[in-house]
Amino acid sequence: MSGQDQAAGLRKWADLQRQQRAAQDEPQDTHASAAPASPVSTEEAAVHTQDALAPTVAAATEPATVTPPRPQKPLVVIGLPHTGAAQVDKVRGRLGQWSALGRQWAGDPQDWQIQVVMADTPSLAMLAKEHARWALWVTSDADGFASMYRVLRKVREHGGPRRLLALHEPHLPRQGLLENLRDAAAYYLDIELLLLAR
Structure with missing residues (x-):
């Protein structure tokens, strides 16, 4: 009652x-x-x-009909300066940008269970075994290539994943930073960096 x-x-x-x-x-x-x-x-x-x-x-x-929550897809992100809720919101915002462009893989940003991890964390190798989806947060500032390469080198040194999605601004051109970073990661670090289609 x-x-x-x-x-x-x-x-x-x-x-x-x-x-x-x-x-x-x-x-x-x-x-x-x-x-x-x-x-x-x-x-x-x-x-x-x-x-x-x-x-x-x-x-x-009468039994109440409750819609079960949709399962979230885990995504581990490296390359951000800090961990925390603000960083997770930045990643959700970037996924929202790709979703707004009609990229079905991005889906609803709330469907992702985002975990921000530092590249030099001691448990990186264990996390790489547990999680299949990894992304590198790519910054496009003047020091972008050097700082992203350092992150990828730490990932390699700490036994991190060998395949990462380059999570970058939607309108960042492939020529330049993105292709150079992908080529250097493949040649020097044996890491595959997946670039998003524009």
């Missing part, structure tokens, strides 16, 4: 009582043929309350 429905029934009963009192307090019209309303007894009020609650009792016996 819902407290909200019970309260609604009691409010109706109280409104009925007020109306009856107001009708009794008003001066009687001598031309009116209607008889004044009689006060509601406690039994009548209980019946009225039960009637108001009846749908709630019936609904409470």
